[in-house]
Amino acid sequence: MAERKQERKQTTIRLPVELVEALKQEAEKKGYTITDxxxxxxxxxxx
Numbered sequence: 001m002a003e004r005k006q007e008r009k010q011t012t013i014r015l016p017v018e019l020v021e022a023l024k025q026e027a028e029k030k031g032y033t034i035t036d037x038x039x040x041x042x043x044x045x046x047x
Contacts, residue, residue, distance in 0.1 A: 020034075023037060023038065
C-alpha cells in the first residue's frame with residue numbers, strides 16, 4: 001500500500017532540557033526519531 005504524504009508546517013517549541021533528554025531516550029529505545037515520537041504522543045492526546 002502506498003504511503004500518503006501529509007502536508008506539514010514547521011513550528012518551533014521550547015522544551016525543558018530534561019524533557020528533551022527523556023524524549024530522546026524514549027525515542028531511541030522504541031526505534032523512533034524524536035519527531036515521530038512527539039507526533040505519536042500529540043496525535044494520541046488530541047484524539
